Amino acid sequence: MQATAEQGARAAQGSTMLECLDLTRVYSEGPQDVTVLDGLALTVYAGERVAIVGSSGSGKTTLLNLLGGLDQPTRGEVRIAGESLLALGNAALGRFRNRHIGFVYQFHHLLAEFTALENAALPLIVRGQRKKDAEARARKLLDRVGMAERADHKPGELSGGERQRVAIARALVTDPSLVLMDEPTGNLDQYTAASILALMDELARSSACAFVIVTHDLALAAHQDRVMRLDEGRLTEQPRSPKAG
Template sequence: MNKCVINKEVLRCIDVHKTYQEGPEDVTVLQGVELSVRSGERVAIVGSSGSGKTTLLNMLGGLDLPSKGEIQVGGETLAQLGERKRDQMRNRKLGFVYQFHHLLSEFTASENVAMPLLIRGVSRTEAQQSAETMLTRVGLGQRAQHKPAELSGGERQRVAIARALVTDPACVLMDEPTGNLDQTTAQHIQQMIVELAQGAGTGFVIVTHDLALARQQDRILQLNQGRLEALAL
């Protein structure tokens, strides 16, 4: 892999603000958010419901843009890219894992994992080979031809992680990745995150309510009144 550059910055927020208009009122969700994530670093973001965690994650992924400030992925400022180029950037530099895995029920695990590569334009044969390699890496090589309904919750989440990683992203954004998993399976997912961060140099931003999961990351940040604050591990 090509990302194992020590301390290379993969994602950055500079004075990020987000304000929504609700009727006549302006509602500020984020104000002055600063964040830097480096290769191989695992950053947890915690906060109460409604604190803006999902809003921030959507902006880190280029799904929404800040009202003020900059978000950079791999040194590129998202707001300066057109919609098509932002889509391409997401496909090439970012991976996404959600609490509800969002796998396509009619496709096998292998086909689900291959999908981002097919969207990129990789040949079907090469995409399938890469998908099966990644499924083996997350311990699901023997389940590649099973559809989501035939997999356990933990297996489905591992398929989602494989899908996020198959494009060799610089950074993976995770939204409550262990929220629906039992403690043992959640710990397996955490071990996988550590191995990928150390072995592939992948950066991780993990939004979670699970303080046990958060404490296992390199840093914990709390979103409080629109600002990110460091918490002691």
């Protein structure tokens, strides 16, 4: 059977999954313009995990918003799976995000009135998949992140680490091309952060999707394939150091 265009875009590991070209974001603040990102370039390959570190206010969240199509650059473009986000209208961009991009936020953003299962299944339901099928897929992901026995609990009944695991399941339920993570261990205790780190390692080994992780956690960054530092609007690759064992 002939491969679809989407399957072709998700082909073998090593193909380009994310590409930023001359990415620039300038904000107007009163009479002055503030340049947050300045001609930034970045390429991330399928199956690769890239950590981005930098001081507070360096533009890391702005960069994630641009990569996820939540904001538009002042200049330059973002390409994911060969598709330029600038070429997509609002409706098409929403569909593209749903199919290709998974988000893991620092504060998880789970819906309080929904169970863990319903939260994890939501991206597929938004896509138009039958609830039964969406929840069957979500159960598999919750089991994978160690949350099968908590699937019927609402966020208020879950610990911080458990909520973050549900958020990771939600990000992966659509089998995305790219997962964007904003401080995924920032609000977790050391033990829970270590378990999330082990989970990310497992998922990276078994998945062809690319990961871009914004973090202040140098131990988390050291576990990734590459570490980039964002400073004065530009990314520079950091020297490799042995991963923590």
